[in-house]
Amino acid sequence: MHKRASLFCLASLGFGLAFLYLPMVILVIYSFNASRLVTVWGGWSTRWYAELLRDEAMLDAAWTSLRVALLSAGAATVLGTLAALALTRIGRFRGRLPFSAMVYAPLVMPEVITGLSLLLLFVAADIDRGFWTLSVAHTTLTMCFVTIIVQASLIGFDGSLEEAAMDLGCPPLRTFLTVTLPLIAPALASGFMLAFALSLDDLVIASFTSGPGATTLPIQIYSQVRLGVKPEINAICTIMIAVVAAAVIAASLIAKWRDLRSAGTGLPAA
Amino acid sequence: MDMTSGRRGDAGRRQFAPWADPAAQPLVRFERVAKRFSGHVALDDLSLDIFEGEFFALLGPSGCGKTTLLRLLAGFETADSGRVLLDGQDISPVPPYRRPVNMMFQSYALFPHLTVAGNIAFGLKQDGLSKSEISVRVAEMLALVRLEALAARKPHQLSGGQRQRVALARSLAKHPRVLLLDEPLAALDQKLRQDTRFELKELQARLGLTFVIVTHDQEEAMTVADRIGVMDQGRLVQVAPPAEIYEQPLNRWVAGFIGDVNLFEGKVALQDVDGVAVDSAAGRLRAFSTDKVTMGDTVWIAVRPERIRLVPARPGDAAPTGNAIAGRVADIGYLGGVSVYQVALPDGTKVKATLASTTRLTERPIGLDDEVWLNWPADAGRVLVR
Numbered sequence A: 001m002h003k004r005a006s007l008f009c010l011a012s013l014g015f016g017l018a019f020l021y022l023p024m025v026i027l028v029i030y031s032f033n034a035s036r037l038v039t040v041w042g043g044w045s046t047r048w049y050a051e052l053l054r055d056e057a058m059l060d061a062a063w064t065s066l067r068v069a070l071l072s073a074g075a076a077t078v079l080g081t082l083a084a085l086a087l088t089r090i091g092r093f094r095g096r097l098p099f100s101a102m103v104y105a106p107l108v109m110p111e112v113i114t115g116l117s118l119l120l121l122f123v124a125a126d127i128d129r130g131f132w133t134l135s136v137a138h139t140t141l142t143m144c145f146v147t148i149i150v151q152a153s154l155i156g157f158d159g160s161l162e163e164a165a166m167d168l169g170c171p172p173l174r175t176f177l178t179v180t181l182p183l184i185a186p187a188l189a190s191g192f193m194l195a196f197a198l199s200l201d202d203l204v205i206a207s208f209t210s211g212p213g214a215t216t217l218p219i220q221i222y223s224q225v226r227l228g229v230k231p232e233i234n235a236i237c238t239i240m241i242a243v244v245a246a247a248v249i250a251a252s253l254i255a256k257w258r259d260l261r262s263a264g265t266g267l268p269a270a
Numbered sequence B: 001m002d003m004t005s006g007r008r009g010d011a012g013r014r015q016f017a018p019w020a021d022p023a024a025q026p027l028v029r030f031e032r033v034a035k036r037f038s039g040h041v042a043l044d045d046l047s048l049d050i051f052e053g054e055f056f057a058l059l060g061p062s063g064c065g066k067t068t069l070l071r072l073l074a075g076f077e078t079a080d081s082g083r084v085l086l087d088g089q090d091i092s093p094v095p096p097y098r099r100p101v102n103m104m105f106q107s108y109a110l111f112p113h114l115t116v117a118g119n120i121a122f123g124l125k126q127d128g129l130s131k132s133e134i135s136v137r138v139a140e141m142l143a144l145v146r147l148e149a150l151a152a153r154k155p156h157q158l159s160g161g162q163r164q165r166v167a168l169a170r171s172l173a174k175h176p177r178v179l180l181l182d183e184p185l186a187a188l189d190q191k192l193r194q195d196t197r198f199e200l201k202e203l204q205a206r207l208g209l210t211f212v213i214v215t216h217d218q219e220e221a222m223t224v225a226d227r228i229g230v231m232d233q234g235r236l237v238q239v240a241p242p243a244e245i246y247e248q249p250l251n252r253w254v255a256g257f258i259g260d261v262n263l264f265e266g267k268v269a270l271q272d273v274d275g276v277a278v279d280s281a282a283g284r285l286r287a288f289s290t291d292k293v294t295m296g297d298t299v300w301i302a303v304r305p306e307r308i309r310l311v312p313a314r315p316g317d318a319a320p321t322g323n324a325i326a327g328r329v330a331d332i333g334y335l336g337g338v339s340v341y342q343v344a345l346p347d348g349t350k351v352k353a354t355l356a357s358t359t360r361l362t363e364r365p366i367g368l369d370d371e372v373w374l375n376w377p378a379d380a381g382r383v384l385v386r
């Protein structure tokens, strides 16, 4: 009885994983394909990676994407945290419900609409589209995700810790920086990572809000694929997978290290 | 500051009663403070003076406003009306982080990301003390609560009792003018709680600081405090030293809240130099009264169970001002050191009498269902008019 149940579980696990990762595995394998034809296996090679290094447009796009993702994830983390603080701390202020609904709206709003409205805004304000408009747009998109993550950790936060800090002579701002922030830092880090990944991945909003000077990686890949899939695309995608995987692993290692440090016999904080 | 020399020895402690001195200036004064939370009254026009060096206990049932009063002094609540004075200064406009008052929180509120030493040093760092001064003071505090060996631990690696001591050390580190303790022992188990009470009292006497403790445990308040303020529904019902509260409760509620008590209701029948005689359902009872009573008033006589003697036969008429009533033993509770006898009177009311277990050894033991006489001197009873 038990054995059958676990066999079923194993099967579903295997099926689920295959469903999730098979396409990626195929993509990774084909990025090492020596053949120029994407669907024909021609032996192992790293020539497409070398080719990639000579593709100025692709490298430019990657660099743009990285800068936009870092900038917008940083801004979204700051703004999202402030919104979460307002929603959890300022008791029941007038207009709290509409405010929280407005913060969450971009979560369910079709991206096409967000992108189009941002485009209209930038056109109306006569702002040249490019790196900065794209960063603003991605901040708008990702901020609400940060808010949700940070809000969850603030709700579980023991308010008497802040009172204790103030009782011991710590003014409110310093209390926030020395007590609250260190304790909600894991939520901020995961919010930042999520925002970073969302920005890196976005195609729809980027295509509305970026200009000729600021082509992101997804836009570049998409426009090249429309002309036919080149093995080079597989290579850049493999690199993206590696970067994201490295970030996820780093994040979990940091979390583990924090646990170890707090459980171990560290020196008293100076 | 030398932490080992007490300001006030045992002899000094016995005479310590600044509240009785009309010229004494209080350290803390609550002046007609009121506080309500969305219509619900937490503090109701309350006034209280607390003196330098005093160990004051706020005692009352859960929800009566004890914590609110402490938070008012710490600065986390503002009074709707009335003033809070420290050293004669109105501290209402002073934010919590500038008040020379520290609080030990009921939940301890230790910073989970800091070590024991880091927690204790936190308040000192806010004062901008030098590193060496801080480490000296932290070491002093660790020694005070005997946690030297655990300085590098994080709060989650400590037992409940150890956490309690860290919280105490952290709140003492800045040598506050007043230390506020909100149910500091509530989270400890029975045995540890009893030991810690005495440590707390000893610590306060040694440091000569002013402590205000909040508790709903009357035994705890009686053990540690110089004075107890008994609170009910946002008001102070009685403020007095423990012995006075116990022996001269102001009304029936205080008498019942502090320890066990037997209450006999009756009408005043006689008043003379020997005290008052009251006709109750159990017969005519004699007691002393400090309140003014008039004939025919309905009053209650409060008698503590340990003041009642149980005798097998009617006591002789040696003491005409004494009380003797007959009853039947309905229940005996053996508590080790003492036994609690429930004696049923003919009219059905039950009277509690506690007897030290040792005194029974030489006498013929009194058993269940025995006919007995309850006997107590007039001065063991106190007349309550409310």
Ligand SMILES: Nc1ncnc2c1ncn2[C@@H]1O[C@H](COP(=O)(O)OP(=O)(O)O)[C@@H](O)[C@H]1O
Pocket (backbone or CB within 6 Å): B037, B038, B040, B041, B042, B060, B061, B062, B063, B064, B065, B066, B067, B068, B069
């Ligand atoms: N922040 C608050 N909001 C609403 N009601 C409160 C708040 N703090 C205390 N109260 C209410 O005020 C009363 C007194 O509370 P408290 O001072 O905590 O009592 P105690 O410490 O004696 O148990 C309680 O009825 C409690 O529900």
Ligand SMILES: [Mg+2]
Pocket (backbone or CB within 6 Å): B063, B066, B067
């Ligand atoms: Mg309380």
